Amino acid sequence: MNSTVRPYWPPVIAGMALGLALLATFLLTGHGLGASGFFTRLTAWLGGELARPATEANSYLGPFLKAGAPLANWISWEIVGVLLGGFLAAVAGGRFRLRLDGATNLSGGGRMALALGGGVLTGFGARLARGCTSGIGLSGGAPLAVAAFVFLIGFFVTGIAVSLLIRRAWA
Amino acid sequence: MSLPLYDDGIASGLLCGLLFGYALENAGFASPRKLTAQLRLTDWSVFKVMFTAIVVAAIGLYAATEFGWLKPDGVYIPTDFFWAMLAGGALVGAGMAVGGYCPGTSTVGLASGRLDALPFMIGMVLGTGLFAGVFASISPPKDRRRKR
Numbered sequence: 001m002n003s004t005v006r007p008y009w010p011p012v013i014a015g016m017a018l019g020l021a022l023l024a025t026f027l028l029t030g031h032g033l034g035a036s037g038f039f040t041r042l043t044a045w046l047g048g049e050l051a052r053p054a055t056e057a058n059s060y061l062g063p064f065l066k067a068g069a070p071l072a073n074w075i076s077w078e079i080v081g082v083l084l085g086g087f088l089a090a091v092a093g094g095r096f097r098l099r100l101d102g103a104t105n106l107s108g109g110g111r112m113a114l115a116l117g118g119g120v121l122t123g124f125g126a127r128l129a130r131g132c133t134s135g136i137g138l139s140g141g142a143p144l145a146v147a148a149f150v151f152l153i154g155f156f157v158t159g160i161a162v163s164l165l166i167r168r169a170w171a
Numbered sequence: 172m173s174l175p176l177y178d179d180g181i182a183s184g185l186l187c188g189l190l191f192g193y194a195l196e197n198a199g200f201a202s203p204r205k206l207t208a209q210l211r212l213t214d215w216s217v218f219k220v221m222f223t224a225i226v227v228a229a230i231g232l233y234a235a236t237e238f239g240w241l242k243p244d245g246v247y248i249p250t251d252f253f254w255a256m257l258a259g260g261a262l263v264g265a266g267m268a269v270g271g272y273c274p275g276t277s278t279v280g281l282a283s284g285r286l287d288a289l290p291f292m293i294g295m296v297l298g299t300g301l302f303a304g305v306f307a308s309i310s311p312p313k314d315r316r317r318k319r
Contacts, residue, residue: 008197008198008199008205008216009197009198011198011215011216011219011220011223012219012223014194014197014198014199014216014220014223015198015219015220015221015222015223015224015227016223016224016227017190017193017194017197017198018191018194018195018198018220018221018223018224018227019223019224019225019226019227019228019231020190020227020228020231021187021190021191021193021194022191022224022227022228023227023228023231023232023235024187024190025187025190025191026175026228026231026232026246027174027175027176027235027240027241028175028176028178028183028186028187029175029176029177029178029179029183029187030175030176030177030245030246030247031246031247032246032247033187033188033191033275034275035273035274035275035278036274036295038274039274039292039295039296039299040299042296043296043299043300043303046296047300047303058303058304058306059306059307059310060302060303060306060307061300061303074179074180074183074184075184076184077181077183077184077185077188078184078185078187078188078191079188079278080184080185080188081184081185081186081187081188081189081190081191081192082188082189082191082192082195082275082278082279082282083188083192083278083279083281083282084185084188084189084192084282085188085189085190085191085192085193085194085195085196085279085282086192086193086195086196086201086278086279086280086281086282086283087192087282087283088189088192088193089192089193089195089196089197089279089283090196090201090279090282090283090284093196093197095196095201095283096283096284097283097284098284098286099284099285099286100285100286100287101202101203101204101271101280101285101286101287102203102204102270102271102285102287103271104204111287112287112290113290114269114270114271115270115271115272115287115288115289115290115291115294116270116290116291116293116294116297117269117270117294118265118266118267118268118269118270118271118272118291118294119266119270119272119277119290119291119292119293119294119295119296119297119298120266120294120295120297120298120301121262121263121265121266121269121270121294121298122262122263122266122267122270122272122273122274122291122294122295122298123266123294123295123296123297123298123299123300123301123302124262124298124299124301124302125258125259125260125261125262125263125264125265125266125298126259126262126263126274126295126298126299127259127298127299127302127303127306128255128258128259128262128302129255129256129258129259129260129262129263130249130252130255130259131249131259132263132273132274132275133263133267133273133274133275133276134191134273134274134275135249136249136256136259136260137221137260138221138224138225138228139247139249140248140249141221141225141228141229142225142228142229142231142232143229143232143246143247143248144229145248145249145251146251147248147249147250147251147252147256148225148249150251150253150256150257150260151256151257151259151260151263152221152260153257153260154256154257154258154259154260154261154263154264155260155261155263155264155267156210156264157261157264158260158261158262158264158265158268159210159264159265159267159268160210160211160212160264160268161268162210162264162265162268162269163207163210163211163268164211166268166269167211170204170207170211170271171211171213
């Protein structure tokens, strides 16, 4: 659209920046970065607002409600920080633009449906693994946890296979 | 030996998140087309960025422990429930192939103006609810397991 759009950082530079952010998080908090934990707490909070008795009775989400406000946690502030950091980087790089991205070979409705479906798979999978690409993959990888590499093997092998199956929607 | 600080306060969360989001967006990880290009094996940035990040953080943690700044075993290490990790990773991988994001990248995706990150987030809430719905029937029955 305009000529001021800057390219992304080279992968090794971006990887070093991401690694240093992860290291700083470990030294400051004793744990790594995460993301899916926030969506778990968001689900518990929404459940509490919409169907409190059922959510309280649920063996997975109930404990979050019984412990008090589910969103009052470090991970919620971290996600606010991620939104801010992502926004600042996008604006500084001339890359901020309101748009519908995704599987661009499809119509808008198709893209939204794929995003929703992908989100369902991700939400379920992240709970099964007790974390996502950030919480288990990166943050488990840094202290060389076996769990992280098992997760990443499952992630990339399946991701590549499914991607090849549905490549007509995306490529 | 004084590290980690175990600071889980608001400022700590905001700061760590800010650095995380800034690095992710500059790596191109807000773009679902760049993320899935890795899975189509047409752009290897995602592998390179993740591998470099893990190596840098691993060396940093090792060095900080060796120099005596970081308490040994002072950081959180996820337990390896092998099949749950493998199946969970597979579903998150399939989720990225279909939807274009993972939880962290959908957050920077939204922050860069990508509105398709919103249905992905709604999907994650639904998927989490689905997991909570079946959790009681798939979690190991602790009481019965060792009764014999």
